[in-house]
Amino acid sequence: MQKIKKFPIVDGNLGWYEISPSFAKVLGQRIKGEQKFDFAIIGAGYSGVAVAQRLAELNPDASIALIDALAVGQGTSGRNAGFVIDVPHNLDAAKSNVEHDRKLFNLNNFAIQRLRDFKDKYSIECAWQKAGKYMSAHEESNLVGLSHFVETLKAGRFDYEIVEGEALKKRLGTDYYRSAVYTPGNVLINPSSLIRGLAESLPPSVKLFENSPVLSCEYGPPHKLNFLGGRVSAQTVVQATSSFNEEFGHLKNRLAPIFTYASLTEPLTQNELNRYFKGVSPWGTTSAHPAGTTVRFTPEGRIFVRNTLHYQGSLHSNAEGLEQAWQQHRRSFQARFPFLANKVFEFTWGGMLCMTLNHQSVFKQPAAGVYTLVGCNGVGVAKGTYLGYYLAEHICGLTSDNLSFILENSHPSWVPPDPLKGLGARLRLRQESSNAGGYLNRPMLVGD
Ligand SMILES: Cc1cc2nc3c(=O)[nH]c(=O)nc-3n(C[C@H](O)[C@H](O)[C@H](O)COP(=O)(O)OP(=O)(O)OC[C@H]3O[C@@H](n4cnc5c(N)ncnc54)[C@H](O)[C@@H]3O)c2cc1C
Structure with a gap:
């Protein structure tokens, strides 16, 4: 048994x-x-x-x-960030060659089509939006992550657009990011x-x-x-x-299960939406760095923030991990939206990325x-x-x-099994996080 x-x-x-x-x-x-x-x-x-x-x-x-x-x-x-991603993604970058990438793209689109068909057939209310996806960089050092992504997109003949400076600010309602690569096929949902x-x-x-x-x-x-x-x-x-x-x-x-955490603000008021997000459509961005911050501006007028990576051999979070994540989310949120510093996070939670080494x-x-x-x-x-x-x-x-x-x-x-797995994972996360850059970077806590 x-x-x-x-x-x-x-x-x-x-x-x-x-x-x-x-x-x-x-x-x-x-x-x-x-x-x-x-x-x-x-x-x-x-x-x-x-x-x-x-x-x-x-x-x-x-x-x-x-x-x-x-x-x-x-x-x-x-519990996830609600991106239904069509193009090859930096978290899923197994072997990168054009044929492999195109195959993944076709499979992802097959999945998106199937989910859309069920959503339409059964009128599932899930805030489904073909909003596309930004991959953004704030730090100079992370622009290289964007260049690699562009190379992959070019080689695979995937649609993309580079958005920078004032144009990017207009689309996102924040001037935090220097540069972004926009891919149009991604769907955003309440997962x-x-x-x-x-x-x-x-x-x-x-x-x-x-x-x-x-x-x-x-x-x-x-x-x-x-x-x-x-x-x-x-x-x-x-x-x-x-x-x-x-x-x-x-x-x-x-398996290498890694805890990551997310927060969702209370909804913005109509005044705040008019003042700061006039003409801005709901959007979502991942980071140019695989250990960076994911952010969304949702259709309900909330801001979603995800970052922080912990190894938890117990497979559940604890109060300390949630508190650390909440604090990092506040720093990341305030760096991007200093004009919304009074908005509280209504929700903060954790969940596991079920990673494998290759x-x-x-x-x-x-x-x-x-x-x-x-x-x-x-x-x-x-x-x-x-x-x-x-x-x-x-x-x-x-x-x-x-x-x-x-x-x-x-x-x-x-x-390797624990305790070696835990040691290796912690070392790797520390290294990844210190490379991620961004606002108030800490070991295990990430910014950009
Ligand atoms: C914060 C965060 C953000 C993420 N963002 C994205 C994103 O934007 N886009 C994306 O595609 N992916 C994202 N992911 C990853 C995505 O959520 C997972 O890849 C996905 O949930 C995997 O689905 P699954 O069905 O394989 O596993 P799960 O969703 O984990 O489902 C497994 C189920 O098994 C159940 N279970 C476990 N043990 C038992 C047991 N003993 N008895 C009965 N049931 C059991 C669990 O309760 C669970 O519901 C994110 C993950 C996290 C944590």
Whole structure:
């Protein structure tokens, strides 16, 4: 019997979840008693939901359980910055060559199209906007990051625009950034609203269970998943639990989970919007440095800030980490929007980037009737969506060029176990952060 020792918790105040139109609505029951299904999917984030959708399409008569330890939209899929990214991204830069980049672009666009279709079909309110994405630099030293990005975009024949100086200030409402590269295909969303809407619109053959942590597994087949007062048996189990995957016993020394944090302000008043953001459309920017700050001006007139990287072997945050992040978010916010210094952060939370060392995901069948999908490397809204779709096809024995490409590029490299993993991660983060530059840089805390 494989006992699970680390469980997801609610790390802080989950902003996107609490401002979702369906906040607090119960979408699924807890698992109680004995239940039997053909497929059981653990993890109702973008990866797990995509597996459930495609499995249900391919096997309309099959019974499918989709299970999460938290409420849907409280996990990392509902905590992220809400960029659905089309072009290759610096967090996901595995091997960079034109053919590989174009393939990723096509897969990302496939995912965006699929998410858009579900959003339209089921009228999911998730503040979906084809707003594009800026990658910006404030520090001179980070302009080199922009140049590298431009080289990749040029080589791959992706659309982009360089925006600088007064023109950039006009678009963003702040003069903090020197230069930016704008790519038009990115979509911005409330990620919690979208994942909740997708889970809510699954067909009746998929039974959703929330607030139901898997406590232990007895592998078969049939496989048995044990819960407090309940048990699920299934011929096929899919593990899509992101940073918690190594708990399930079929994966070892492949994941490097890194905590990062986000804050969302209270909404700006109409006066503030008129005064400082007249003619400014909602926008989002990532940083030219992979350890830098992500910022959004949202359609509800809030400012979102994400930065700070910590290694937490426990897989949950603590009060000290949240406090450090809040302080860094205040510094980053005030540097960019000194005229809004009185606006408070209504929400501050943490979540994990499930990184792998070579940026490849885990996409495999480690045992009879057991499948694992994990390691989205910070771009999981699009990546989890296409990997989930193709994992379902793989389970059903389908083949395609896209599936072959995914299988060829799913060999994450080895990472040492703790305490070496923690030591290595902390050293690397310290190095990355001190290179990130920006306002009031600190070890582990980042600016630009
Ligand atoms: C602050 C932040 C900003 C980010 N910004 C972006 C962004 O802008 N764009 C982007 O594409 N990506 C972004 N990411 C990354 C993105 O959120 C992840 O790649 C994505 O959530 C991965 O989806 P997933 O479904 O694989 O995993 P998850 O969303 O982590 O889902 C896994 C689920 O498994 C459940 N689970 C774990 N253990 C158990 C158990 N024992 N029993 C039952 N259920 C269990 C968890 O509760 C969780 O809901 C960001 C991440 C963070 C933290």
